[in-house]
Amino acid sequence: MPPSPPPSTTAQVQPAPTKSGMALLSLALAVLLSSLGTSIAHVGLPTLLMVFKASFAEVQWVVLAYLLAVTSLIVGAGWLGDRLGRRRLMLAGLALFTLASAACAAAPSLGWLIAARAVQGSAAAVLLALSMALVGDSVTKARQGSAMGLLGSVSALGTALGPSLGGVLIAQLGWPALFLLNLPLGVLALLLAYQALPPDPVPAAAPARFDYAGLLWLSATLAAYALGMSWGGSQFGLCNLALLLLGALGLLALLRVEARAAAPLLALDSLREPGLASGLATSLLVASVLMSTLVVGPFYLSHTLGLDAGQLGLAMALGPAGAALAGFPAGRLVDRLGAARLSRLGLLGIGAGCVLLSLLPSALGLPAYLAPLLLITVSYALFQAANNTRVMAGVSAAQRGKTAGMLNLARNLGLISGTALMGTVFVRALPGADLASATPTEVAAAMQLSFVLASVLIALAWWMDSMGRRQQTRPSARADATP
Structure with a gap:
C-alpha cells in the first residue's frame, strides 16, 4: 500500500513521551516563574516608590507592564509554538525570562525597570501558553489530568508564596532580590527542559506565514x-x-x-465548537468570581472582623494554599472519574461557597468566612484541572499551543474583568460609595451583595457548560488529538 501523503502544515505524529517526570518538573517550574512574576512584585511597590522617588501611579506600571504583556501576547505565543516548535520556543522563553529578571534587578531607573518587566511579561506569555500545551507532548493521555492539576497547584503556590516571600526578601536583601530569585529557578528550568522535553516534530511543509x-x-x-x-x-x-x-x-x-x-492567529471557526467555546466562557466567568475573594475579602476581614495586617495576610493565604494542595489530587480524580463530571462538581462547589458567603452573618466570625472561602478555592482547583483537561483533549496536536494560549487568555481576562466588576459593585454598595466612613455592618452587607453577583455568574457558567455539552458532537476517532 503506498504511503499516505503528508499533512499540509505540520506533522501530526508526536514523539513518544520521554523522561516525563523531568519534563513535567520543568513545566511546573515555568508556571511557578510566571506566577511569582505576577504576585511577588506587588509587595515591592511601596519600596520602589521611595527608592525611585516616584508616584504610585508611576510605580504601579511595574505590575501593569507585566500583566499587559502577558495578556496581549499569550495567544500569539501559543500560535508561534505550534508553528516553530513548542520545545524550541519554551527554551527561548525560559532564557528570555531569566535574562529579563536580571535586567529588572539591575535597573538603574524606574523606566528601565518597567521596560524590563514588559520583556519579562512577554516571556511569561510563552511559559504560560506552552507549559499547558507541552503536557500533551510529554505525558501520556492517562496522566494528563494529574499533570494539569500539578500545574494548577504550582500556579496557586506561586500566588500564595509571592507576597510573603517577597516581604522577607526585601527586608533581608533589598528590592533587587525580588527578581534575582528567578535566576537560579530559571536556569534550573532551562536545563531540565533542554534535557527532558521531547523534540519538536519535523514539519512536513514550511510553516504558515505569521x-x-x-x-x-x-x-x-x-x-x-x-x-x-x-x-x-x-x-x-x-x-x-x-x-x-x-x-x-x-x-x-x-x-x-x-x-x-x-493563516489567522485566531481560528474564529473553532470558537463555534461547543466544547471549546463553553470551556473558554466558563473559565472566564469562574476567574471573574475568584477575584471576589481577593478584591472584596480583605476589606471584610479588616473592616468588619477587625483583623490586623499579619492576621489578614494569613487569612488571605488560606485560599491559594488550599488550591495549591488540592490541585494535584484533583488532577488524579480527573484521570479516574472523567473531566466532564468533575468540572461540573467544581462549579457546584464554587457556587455553594459563594451562596454561603452571600448569606454570611458577620456575628459568626472568621471561621464562618474561611470555610466557604476554602470550599471556593478547592473547588476552583478541581474545576481548572477538569476544564483544562477537557478542552485540551478535544484539540489536535497541531493546535495545542494556540488553544492553551486562548485558555490562559480567558482566565486573564476573567481576572481583569472580575477585579473591576467586583470592586465596583462592592464600593457602589457602600453608603456614599465611601469605604473610609462605612461601618462594619455596611461593609459586611456590601460583601454579601458582591457574592450574590458571584453566585449569579456561577449559575451562568453552569448554564453555558450545560449548553456546550448538549451541542457538543465529537468524532469517534481523532488520531491527531492523541499525544
Whole structure:
C-alpha cells in the first residue's frame, strides 16, 4: 500500500513521551516563574516608590507592564509554538525570562525597570501558553489530568508564596532580590527542559506565514481593554470609557483582519465548537468570581472582623494554599472519574461557597468566612484541572499551543474583568460609595451583595457548560488529538 501523503502544515505524529517526570518538573517550574512574576512584585511597590522617588501611579506600571504583556501576547505565543516548535520556543522563553529578571534587578531607573518587566511579561506569555500545551507532548493521555492539576497547584503556590516571600526578601536583601530569585529557578528550568522535553516534530511543509497584523490588533485590543478595566481602580471615568471604546474598535478591526488572513492567529471557526467555546466562557466567568475573594475579602476581614495586617495576610493565604494542595489530587480524580463530571462538581462547589458567603452573618466570625472561602478555592482547583483537561483533549496536536494560549487568555481576562466588576459593585454598595466612613455592618452587607453577583455568574457558567455539552458532537476517532 503506498504511503499516505503528508499533512499540509505540520506533522501530526508526536514523539513518544520521554523522561516525563523531568519534563513535567520543568513545566511546573515555568508556571511557578510566571506566577511569582505576577504576585511577588506587588509587595515591592511601596519600596520602589521611595527608592525611585516616584508616584504610585508611576510605580504601579511595574505590575501593569507585566500583566499587559502577558495578556496581549499569550495567544500569539501559543500560535508561534505550534508553528516553530513548542520545545524550541519554551527554551527561548525560559532564557528570555531569566535574562529579563536580571535586567529588572539591575535597573538603574524606574523606566528601565518597567521596560524590563514588559520583556519579562512577554516571556511569561510563552511559559504560560506552552507549559499547558507541552503536557500533551510529554505525558501520556492517562496522566494528563494529574499533570494539569500539578500545574494548577504550582500556579496557586506561586500566588500564595509571592507576597510573603517577597516581604522577607526585601527586608533581608533589598528590592533587587525580588527578581534575582528567578535566576537560579530559571536556569534550573532551562536545563531540565533542554534535557527532558521531547523534540519538536519535523514539519512536513514550511510553516504558515505569521499573522503579524492579527497579533498587532489583538495585542492593541487586549491592552486597551485591560487598561480600561483597571485604570483608576473602582472609579470609572472618561479615561476608562475611552479605552474601552478603543478596545471595541480594535475588536472590529481584528475580526476584519482575521477573516481575510490566510493563516489567522485566531481560528474564529473553532470558537463555534461547543466544547471549546463553553470551556473558554466558563473559565472566564469562574476567574471573574475568584477575584471576589481577593478584591472584596480583605476589606471584610479588616473592616468588619477587625483583623490586623499579619492576621489578614494569613487569612488571605488560606485560599491559594488550599488550591495549591488540592490541585494535584484533583488532577488524579480527573484521570479516574472523567473531566466532564468533575468540572461540573467544581462549579457546584464554587457556587455553594459563594451562596454561603452571600448569606454570611458577620456575628459568626472568621471561621464562618474561611470555610466557604476554602470550599471556593478547592473547588476552583478541581474545576481548572477538569476544564483544562477537557478542552485540551478535544484539540489536535497541531493546535495545542494556540488553544492553551486562548485558555490562559480567558482566565486573564476573567481576572481583569472580575477585579473591576467586583470592586465596583462592592464600593457602589457602600453608603456614599465611601469605604473610609462605612461601618462594619455596611461593609459586611456590601460583601454579601458582591457574592450574590458571584453566585449569579456561577449559575451562568453552569448554564453555558450545560449548553456546550448538549451541542457538543465529537468524532469517534481523532488520531491527531492523541499525544
